[in-house]
Amino acid sequence: MNRELIAAIDLGSNSFRLQIGRIVNDQIYPLDGIKEAVRLAAGLSPDRMLDAASQFRGLGALRCFNERIRDYPVDAVRAVATNTLRVAKNAPHFLVQAEAALGFPIEVIAGREEARLIYVGVAHTLPNPHKQQLVVDIGGGSTEFVIGKSFKPIALESLYMGCVSYSLRYFPEGRIDKRGMRDAEMAAQKEIQTIAHAYREVGWEEAVGSSGSAKALVDVLELNGLSDGGITRSGLEKLRALMLKAGHMDNLNLDGMRPDRIPVFTGGVAIMWAVFQELGLERMTFSEGALRLGVLYDLLGRYHHHDLRDATVSAFVERYGVDHVHARQVADTARAFLLQLDPSAAEAENMDRRFLEWSAMLHEVGVSVAHSSYHKHSAYILGNADMPGFSRMDQGRLARMVLAHRGKLSRVGGLDPESQEWRLILCLRLSAVVHRARDARGIPPLRLKREGRGHVVVADGEWLRNLHLTAAALDEEERHWQAIGLPMKVRVERAAHRPASL
Numbered sequence: 001m002n003r004e005l006i007a008a009i010d011l012g013s014n015s016f017r018l019q020i021g022r023i024v025n026d027q028i029y030p031l032d033g034i035k036e037a038v039r040l041a042a043g044l045s046p047d048r049m050l051d052a053a054s055q056f057r058g059l060g061a062l063r064c065f066n067e068r069i070r071d072y073p074v075d076a077v078r079a080v081a082t083n084t085l086r087v088a089k090n091a092p093h094f095l096v097q098a099e100a101a102l103g104f105p106i107e108v109i110a111g112r113e114e115a116r117l118i119y120v121g122v123a124h125t126l127p128n129p130h131k132q133q134l135v136v137d138i139g140g141g142s143t144e145f146v147i148g149k150s151f152k153p154i155a156l157e158s159l160y161m162g163c164v165s166y167s168l169r170y171f172p173e174g175r176i177d178k179r180g181m182r183d184a185e186m187a188a189q190k191e192i193q194t195i196a197h198a199y200r201e202v203g204w205e206e207a208v209g210s211s212g213s214a215k216a217l218v219d220v221l222e223l224n225g226l227s228d229g230g231i232t233r234s235g236l237e238k239l240r241a242l243m244l245k246a247g248h249m250d251n252l253n254l255d256g257m258r259p260d261r262i263p264v265f266t267g268g269v270a271i272m273w274a275v276f277q278e279l280g281l282e283r284m285t286f287s288e289g290a291l292r293l294g295v296l297y298d299l300l301g302r303y304h305h306h307d308l309r310d311a312t313v314s315a316f317v318e319r320y321g322v323d324h325v326h327a328r329q330v331a332d333t334a335r336a337f338l339l340q341l342d343p344s345a346a347e348a349e350n351m352d353r354r355f356l357e358w359s360a361m362l363h364e365v366g367v368s369v370a371h372s373s374y375h376k377h378s379a380y381i382l383g384n385a386d387m388p389g390f391s392r393m394d395q396g397r398l399a400r401m402v403l404a405h406r407g408k409l410s411r412v413g414g415l416d417p418e419s420q421e422w423r424l425i426l427c428l429r430l431s432a433v434v435h436r437a438r439d440a441r442g443i444p445p446l447r448l449k450r451e452g453r454g455h456v457v458v459a460d461g462e463w464l465r466n467l468h469l470t471a472a473a474l475d476e477e478e479r480h481w482q483a484i485g486l487p488m489k490v491r492v493e494r495a496a497h498r499p500a501s502l
Helices: 052-069 083-087 091-102 111-123 163-170 178-202 211-223 233-246 259-279 291-303 308-319 324-341 351-362 374-384 392-403 421-434 468-483
Strands: 003-011 016-024 027-036 077-081 106-108 133-138 143-149 152-159 206-210 283-287 446-451 454-460 488-493
Touching (some): 003 052, 003 291, 016 052, 016 291, 027 052, 027 291, 052 091, 077 083, 077 091, 077 291, 083 091, 083 111, 111 133, 111 143, 111 152, 111 291, 143 178, 152 178, 163 178, 163 259, 178 259, 206 211, 211 233, 211 259, 211 283, 233 259, 291 308, 324 351, 324 421, 324 446, 351 392, 351 421, 392 421, 421 446, 421 454, 421 468, 454 468, 468 488
Parallel strands (some): 003 077, 077 106, 133 206, 206 283, 454 488
Antiparallel strands (some): 003 016, 016 027, 133 143
16 A cells, blocks of 8 residues: 655645645545645735735744655655735745745746646545536635536636735725725626636536635634525625624624634625625535645646646647657657766656756747747747646746747846756757758767866767758857857767767
């Protein structure tokens, strides 16, 4: 029986959460969890800068998590950050400190990727996941909407509205009045109107709420006799009336109201009411599944080599009409170059090799837009499209490598000169050069090795003798690398002196 521990960290806009799960026969059993009410979104200024206090709270929480998981292998831990760290201008600065405090890499994920992971988590807790479900997850800074069936999402959306931001904006210092409630509900309804028609067209059999706001509402409605089970329209109406009568959260004495939810409860109620209004709901059940459980199941897939990112790359190759045979040859040669520089890249989970292969398979997606400057179009698509399984940082890395696979290297000149990414770019560029003729000539007799701050390409003179365009392109590569201070030299080895291995 396989028993291993994996961990998911959710850096949400309201709370940071650590969830540890035990793998038993390809199923995950939650083992331990820690929650810290960081309220990161509360520290976001109007010009989208995170204040020092919220950063301090976040780093403190991550240090606590580190104490629990510091001995875990890197591939057994996945940390994801959501809306506040998507929009904060100083998020990169905070993330450097956050990764040091946690001891593991942190991925900032896109809204639709967050929605997908939420659905994965919820679907694994539903009694009948084969029903078509509408899942609504009200977070601190964004709200995710998913329609899915049988563990597969059908529609994914993330709207920029959350319980923290709405509580601060419409219910300052806990005050509750008709105008604030109306303005909050109207603002949320306007957001939901953008997706309501399309979602109703797809349809659902059951509505499910997940995460903190939905859990708080279920507890309050059921424990105070306002609902006969779950979240109901009539229960929300009664709760709204009680809130308006109280006039302030301090006066709202309700069973089931946890202290950590009080500062963000009003915003969650307003958004949930708008969801019921715009989508015509009468009842919503609650699921304990949420983003962190979805991250665990996604991590389990990667752990057992069923990586969604591979499926996404294959889907993009098909969607954008990529020449699969050519892309595969570029990928194979690029991988061969990397293995010459780093034999350890042959390991199954080596991420440098995997990113090199993904970028090679996708380097021509931009041809679907225009052949001229296609590498720029490719980089734009990979940096901005929804790519299930990839974080925004993953997409940024793919976009950077694809942008740099031809032309001036100064386009990615902001990359640290010591970054290992340069060698991946070199492998991809060389592979693109030698396969430019698209003649299926196979992996060429070139040897790539490190020399000082740069690299040397040793070319077989007999092979290169009749490839004048390739020789000229390799000479041009020398000039491109010299221009950024990372020299790449081409040495032609005559056949008489060629090693037997060639």
